[in-house]
Amino acid sequence: MTSFLIPPCRPLVKLPRLASSNPYRQIISLTEVSSKLFQLFASIQFIFVLSVSWSRRIEHLRSHATTPVSKRCTFIDRTATSPFKLLDIRDIKYRPPGTQINLLNDVTLTLPKKSFGMIFGRSGSGKTTLLQLIAGLTKPTSGSIYIQGYSDEGTPNQPPVLLSPERVGIVFQFPERYFVADNVFDEITFGLPRQKTDLTTKQLIATRLERAITSVGLNGISLDKNPNSLSGGYKRRLALAIQLVQIPELLVLDEPLAGLDWKARADVVKLLTDLKKELTILVVSHDLKELAPLVDKSWRMDVGGVLMEERLPI
Ligand SMILES: Nc1ncnc2c1ncn2[C@@H]1O[C@H](COP(=O)(O)OP(=O)(O)OP(=O)(O)O)[C@@H](O)[C@H]1O
Numbered sequence: 001m002t003s004f005l006i007p008p009c010r011p012l013v014k015l016p017r018l019a020s021s022n023p024y025r026q027i028i029s030l031t032e033v034s035s036k037l038f039q040l041f042a043s044i045q046f047i048f049v050l051s052v053s054w055s056r057r058i059e060h061l062r063s064h065a066t067t068p069v070s071k072r073c074t075f076i077d078r079t080a081t082s083p084f085k086l087l088d089i090r091d092i093k094y095r096p097p098g099t100q101i102n103l104l105n106d107v108t109l110t111l112p113k114k115s116f117g118m119i120f121g122r123s124g125s126g127k128t129t130l131l132q133l134i135a136g137l138t139k140p141t142s143g144s145i146y147i148q149g150y151s152d153e154g155t156p157n158q159p160p161v162l163l164s165p166e167r168v169g170i171v172f173q174f175p176e177r178y179f180v181a182d183n184v185f186d187e188i189t190f191g192l193p194r195q196k197t198d199l200t201t202k203q204l205i206a207t208r209l210e211r212a213i214t215s216v217g218l219n220g221i222s223l224d225k226n227p228n229s230l231s232g233g234y235k236r237r238l239a240l241a242i243q244l245v246q247i248p249e250l251l252v253l254d255e256p257l258a259g260l261d262w263k264a265r266a267d268v269v270k271l272l273t274d275l276k277k278e279l280t281i282l283v284v285s286h287d288l289k290e291l292a293p294l295v296d297k298s299w300r301m302d303v304g305g306v307l308m309e310e311r312l313p314i
Pocket of ligand 1: 096099103121122123124125126127128129130
């Protein structure tokens with residue numbers, strides 16, 4: 001609820017040259033002025049909503065005052081332990097067109113919302129292929145990828161919905177190889193609509209943009225920098241921001257630590273730890289030890305594209 005009511009409170013991103021051909025530069029600076037006024041109004045609104053929600057919660061706790069403490073804790077923690085599942089992959093087979101061998105065989109997995117899944121296994125076993133299917137870049141030969149909602153009682157509360165590619169952000173291995181713009185700002189806004197949109201839409205996009213930039217810690221650098229001049233860690237932050245601006249529900253990452261020095265690796269692990277609080281993340285990686293503290297579920301992919309749920313072998 002707060003995310004709708006409160007506009008960004010931090011000073012907006014550094015914009016050294018406003019007279020750029022990128023339309024989002026102008027709109028983001030307009031947002032800077034209007035957001036201050038909006039912030040004041042929204043803060044009052046927020047305090048009101050918060051006080052109503054807290055008085056309701058206190059009332060609920062009072063009414064449960066005679067029930068055992070564990071039950072009351074269940075009430076408080078319900079959102080954290082909700083069995084709601086986001087990703088539900090069922091019996092995926094994949095055979096590239098014109099070939100006779102399945103790269104993936106009956107792959108099934110479920111990954112709960114806001115959890116961190118990791119797929120590990122031998123090179124060439126089909127891990128990247130699976131991520132590409134989840135991101136909608138390739139279609140499975142058979143099987144489906146769903147989002148399935150569950151009630152608190154653990155029963156499906158709606159028919160499964162096919163996962164649409166717009167809900168998935170994918171960061172490829174060595175994403176910096178795919179940068180196309182000559183400054184960070186244009187790189188992030190590259191995929192955003194350029195046609196004439198109304199002011200509200202532009203403001204919405206500017207807010208998304210600012211959130212993405214802030215959430216990966218790119219707000220400390222000049223957005224006029226050439227992406228290729230950034231350090232390894234910052235290039236990875238940029239690659240994540242490019243996806244986050246689309247507000248994905250699921251983020252899939254292929255070898256997020258590959259090719260980075262120890263400091264940049266630690267930075268990316270820290271960043272993923274923060275992102276995990278907001279997003280469901282599925283990673284393919286050989287860096288089991290460094291990512292292990294984040295992992296909620298893991299699977300081994302064996303040659304022949306067979307996936308088995310398994311603890312990390314560390
Ligand atoms: N379109 C295709 N046609 C034929 N073979 C393919 C195709 N795409 C991938 N492959 C092969 O499928 C196998 C699985 O590739 P994939 O990249 O998914 O493996 P991986 O487990 O991610 O490997 P790594 O850990 O080295 O990244 C490889 O042997 C690859 O050469």
